[in-house]
Amino acid sequence: MIFLLTMLVDLDHLLANPIFDPCRCSIGFHVLHSWYMIAVYVLLLFTRMRILGIGLLMHMLTDQIDCWMQGTYCA
Numbered sequence: 001m002i003f004l005l006t007m008l009v010d011l012d013h014l015l016a017n018p019i020f021d022p023c024r025c026s027i028g029f030h031v032l033h034s035w036y037m038i039a040v041y042v043l044l045l046f047t048r049m050r051i052l053g054i055g056l057l058m059h060m061l062t063d064q065i066d067c068w069m070q071g072t073y074c075a
């Protein structure tokens, strides 16, 4: 269940146009990846939805790491 919910943020990637752009930073671009939503995910850590918050933040973290890695091969 929790796993499925965290997969929902991946749909955010699919909704983006263009669908795949390795040189684009997901953070701050997708609706569910905005800093505003990240603040909401942090708040989830203090609720019963804590596991969900952790899952979502882990996703944001991996996306952010991707952004940093992009600097090595994107102009």
Ligand SMILES: [Zn+2]
Residues within 6 Å of the ligand: 009, 010, 013, 026, 033, 059, 060, 063
């Ligand atoms: Zn993402």
